[in-house]
Amino acid sequence: MGDPLERLGSESALSGSESNLKEDLCMEIDPPFQENVATAEDWRKALNKVVPAAVVLRTTACRAFDTESAGASYATGFVVDKRRGIILTNRHVVKPGPVIAEAMFLNREEIPVHPIYRDPVHDFGFFCYDPTAIQFLNYEEIPLAPEAACVGLEIRVVGNDSGEKVSILAGTLARLDRDAPHYKRDGYNDFNTFYMQAASGTKGGSSGSPVIDCQGRAVALNAGSKSSSASAFFLPLERVMRALRFLQMGKDSNRDKWETVSIPRGTLQATFLHKGFDETRRLGLQGETEQMVRHAMPPGETGMLVVDSVVPGGSAHTHLEPGDVLVRVNGEVITQFLKMETLLDDNVDKKIELQIERGGTSLTLNLVVQDLHSITPDHFLEVSGAVIHPLSYQQARNFRFHCGLVYVAEPGYMLFRAGVPRHAIIKKFAGEEISLLDELISVLSKLSRGARVPLEYISYMDRHRRKSVLVTIDRHEWYAPAQIYRRDDSSGLWIAKPAIQTESLKQSSGISDFGQGLTCESVMSSGEATQMEHTNQDGNLELIDGVTSMETSYEHSSEELQSQDDSVIGNKKRRVSDLSPDGIVVADCSLHETAEVKLEDQARMDDEVLRDYQGATGAANASFAESVIEPTLVMFEVHVPPSVMLDGVHAQHFFGTGFIIYHSKDMGLVAVDKNTVAISASDVILSFAAFPIEIPGEVVFLHPVHNYAFVAYDPKDLGVVGASMVRAAELFPEPALRRGDSVYLIGLSRSLQATSRKSIVTNPCAALNIGSADCPRYRATNMEVIELDTGKE
Known part of the structure; x- marks a missing residue:
């Protein structure tokens, strides 16, 4: 059976039928509610199928990377493909960087799992495992049914809520068009998508839990919640199904091992928000344009997409501005995230035509859709415990910086000793301007151990002022030589290779052997007094x-x-x-x-x-x-x-x-x-x-x-x-x-x-x-x- 989302995009592009477009978007905004009174027996049967397929995930992030810090955590996942061994969970569980994870099934069988995909923007990712490793448990995969989600649908959230291994929380879908939740100023945030909302009261540990209906189908993916209330936020599954289909095809092409699968993802490096027609009118939307949009869209449509922010240096920079109202993309009226994302993913490295309104003036722009994976780092430099890599799209959006700048995910020993904080952007090192990671590695290769050189950096909290510190290159080999780690999606591992030739690092200044003629004894002793008094x-x-x-x-x-x-x-x-x-x-x-x-x-x-x-x-x-x-x-x-x-x-x-x-x-x-x-x-x-x-x-x-x-x-x-x-x-x-x-x-x-x-x-x-x-x-x-x-x- 073909992916409904892919079918939606291709049919709309080819026919341009207004009636088809109305029908498809109506399904996205508010699918028809089918009256179906579920009995206790129906839920019991559904849960008997779902609970064995839900797993407890214990993950350890080995290194700080991108939006995530190093550390251990637990969460939930569920099997979506039993034959191929695929588990669906959240992106913030899979982690963008190196991770070691294991899954524990209902009967306490533990197996190692490896990340095979994490979406650059949306909060979902996949682990893979060896299906033959499960020897004593009978379980079935949980089917995905994003089309079943509708307002008023009674749901259950099954997962490791609060670390309880199995918790079943009830709720009712109240909204399908909530803005994506904002979690951190300097961490991961989802955007350019709707979220669902229900008062299910989920807490920590339930990330990645399936949100199921009475038939045992997953209608959404639990992602977050509000600590001050019972509200929980669920990610729609349309784009999840698309990514899963790519992974399944990649596995079928090579049954012996996982292959690195390229899932097309496009971006304009712009963030959109869905604003009601009352707000778009205040932004200058013409009455004729609003009338045209209301006529083209289904009756349930209440607003349009508005530009919220633009990343410097991106495709939309200098073209789109905050407050621009999106009217058409490639001639089609667009008011929903799903259709916009479909068009972007289908036109990677191609030009698309955008029609916008800015302050009551209609403008037409031709922009190149950039490959989202090209601005998502898959490698990092580790030197003296520091983790440094190109600035990702996620953090560039948070900080309003260019993608690809040299970003300090973790300062480690050498940089922390100099006073360089996390999230710093290195601009100058040893007198040389730094804009790429390769330039930093080149400068490091010229320095000798013990050298003291200046470093200039900026922080997103004080973006217009450069700060200078003095960095001492490690005189002692407390850490391994500088290495470059690169992600291998076929194995889920990060492969290391030397970043600098070892002979290039020479001792610049040191203490000669003063032990001659002295009776020296080195004892690792227990410190007693405080640091300063x-x-x-x-x-x-x-x-x-x-x-x-x-x-x-x-x-x-x-x-x-x-x-x-x-x-x-x-x-x-x-x-x-x-x-x-x-x-x-x-x-x-x-x-x-x-x-x-x-x-x-x-x-x-x-x-x-x-x-x-x-x-x-x-x-x-x-x-x-x-x-x-x-x-x-x-x-x-x-x-x-x-x-x-x-x-x-x-x-x-x-x-x-x-x-x-x-x-x-x-x-x-x-x-x-x-x-x-x-x-x-x-x-x-x-x-x-x-x-x-x-x-x-x-x-x-x-x-x-x-x-x-x-x-x-x-x-x-x-x-x-x-x-x-x-x-x-x-x-x-x-x-x-x-x-x-x-x-x-x-x-x-x-x-x-x-x-x-x-x-x-x-x-x-x-x-x-x-x-x-x-x-x-x-x-x-x-x-x-x-x-x-x-x-x-």
């Missing part, structure tokens, strides 16, 4: 943001020395005035560890210092302490790839401060706490307070118990001037501190300014006792610490 939970020790504990040999009172050149000292001063009323540092500080650093003893410095600092106050002592310790301070920026977030690592991004403990022309070592460097598998960037530069570091040691780690850097990366300006701190392992002694906590703010606070020793040998965190993470134990009173003086 940590406070002792039992009150014995308070670790203050932005400061390093420093015990100086100058513990003078306020009447002591003051510098003769306050202007010089003031440039680096962050004093008590930077504190909030409750005594907490409000500067943008990020230190997580206390350390005791002994300055040079007083005898060695008296001659030089006392001569220059006569009459100094305690505040001047703080400034002097900052100037002494500042060349040793280093700001850490630590990024942990998601692929190695294990053993209690609770975040991907950490800031903190450390200090240099060894510095020579060949090697530098920085001590830092394990709350900042929680794991050795991380990317570390060092910023020096004494010299404005950022260089990479390598984690060479993490203590298995105590809260410190060593990070190595190459002094050559600092340059001659930078290497001469930084120095190692002089350590004093066992400071002779007593209760009441004064010390200064010194650290760095986010702007690399030294900041300090005078503190009083309250307990020089307190036992550290930190309570357990809510989530697994590192916790320092078996340690003696110096307890300080850092309150405001």
Whole structure:
């Protein structure tokens, strides 16, 4: 039996009979209702046939792609061809990208299923399975009967509603001409079609459920619902039947395996809405045109198609405008989506003639129908966890961008680290303009590992402003080399191939093997403190943001020395005035560890210092302490790839401060706490307070118990001037501190300014006792610490 929809399109095009056109469109708008009182026994028989053919679909989207993000979900499907093994469900279930899925039948037989088609626009798609894999269940396919849908028809929705495996929800079709529901601003939305509506109260998990009548026929496909009411939305099945017929013919031509089937789909890259005649009149529709349309259409027609939006760069761009009223296509009066879509699908890559009215003026346009599959991506680039592909028609319509631009579906590690968000459009990379994915791959192939290059992007939320970030090409191979994945519809798999020749990626800058001569140990430890602050939970020790504990040999009172050149000292001063009323540092500080650093003893410095600092106050002592310790301070920026977030690592991004403990022309070592460097598998960037530069570091040691780690850097990366300006701190392992002694906590703010606070020793040998965190993470134990009173003086 031929497809009624295809027969409708061909007959109308050939005969042009007005009576036939009226009859066909009348069937679409409001099919004749046949009085048929269904009994309970009729529904019982129908459900006995339908329920075994409905399956629970468990899907896992392996990668973010186009409108969908990575993740797992469950939904419903139903068998529409038992012999060939075809299951019908929604497009948002099949997913546009890579997916792994399995179907569970009523008797709990589980089989793998593979996607063979997902429509570029409408919310339907197909899975295939091996029919011989079902060994213990007797079931029948569910026939499709879109012509049976009519207002007042009693229906049942059979599916995995709310994850209940089998739910049967009753309802009555109330509308056949509802606008397609709008789900997301930046996700999948159906358009250019009518939806049906009924108060069946479907919820999550029922996507893809068959909407059946009392004869066990599917009259629609459940697609969505409104969370604030019982309204559910069903997709008509006319175009579903057409696609199914193409798939069946493709399978019959090769019985051994599925072949890639090309289903013609045409588009003008324009969105139409069905508006009532009252609205079209306000848009300038002439009275004569309305009279002609009402006469040509069946009595049930209430409106016409109006242009809602046009995608830039598409066939209709610069030709159609929002508010244009569609009158004819190829000489035929068109007021319904079904007939318009039939004409577009039958004229792919051909010109069609559109007659529209714009503000009361009649216009005739000749537009080329574009292949819808050509602007629907079937491949993507994966680099450092990022998924990048050409911008699809779906998202181009959402964002009002050109199709084919370089779109970030998932930023991954490298781009997320630079601050590039999801849905970004890459416009420039490493100084070169980017408009195609191949151009991005070409630029990537020229860059070496560790290179830092600028990237410019725009976002649909701020479309007129380019934003610039600095991207660091991965120095370590946390992820596989860049690959191109391409969809193979014959197998349902995505085939990967290298995007860049491996020899083109060379290490640009790195840390040499500093393990020589060192006893280095790398331990993946559990991070304990928070990313930006940590406070002792039992009150014995308070670790203050932005400061390093420093015990100086100058513990003078306020009447002591003051510098003769306050202007010089003031440039680096962050004093008590930077504190909030409750005594907490409000500067943008990020230190997580206390350390005791002994300055040079007083005898060695008296001659030089006392001569220059006569009459100094305690505040001047703080400034002097900052100037002494500042060349040793280093700001850490630590990024942990998601692929190695294990053993209690609770975040991907950490800031903190450390200090240099060894510095020579060949090697530098920085001590830092394990709350900042929680794991050795991380990317570390060092910023020096004494010299404005950022260089990479390598984690060479993490203590298995105590809260410190060593990070190595190459002094050559600092340059001659930078290497001469930084120095190692002089350590004093066992400071002779007593209760009441004064010390200064010194650290760095986010702007690399030294900041300090005078503190009083309250307990020089307190036992550290930190309570357990809510989530697994590192916790320092078996340690003696110096307890300080850092309150405001």
